[in-house]
């Protein structure tokens with residue numbers, strides 16, 4: 001039965017999820033570290049409502065990693081689904097003819 005790409009292929013494995021959670025924890029640590037660095041932009045955050053380039057970069061790094069991993073997983077799954085199924089070695093034709101002759105009624 002061929003793979004159903006919508007249901008049979010895990011795009012996001014528990015291992016991927018564990019890695020994402022680890023990267024998210026590291027992100028939170030990095031954000032707290034940045035906060036302690038007294039960034040002027042972040043200090044003004046309540047007024048500007050924005051994020052500084054450092055914070056944007058930290059968040060983007062995790063988001064881009066997640067998107068990249070998911071794309072790679074999808075690509076690998078599609079390649080696996082499209083790969084030709086391995087076939088048993090064919091019986092050489094001369095051997096097949098001999099077998100047919102020897103077993104003919």
Ligand SMILES: [Zn+2]
Pocket residue numbers: 034039040041042051052053054055
């Ligand atoms: Zn900042």
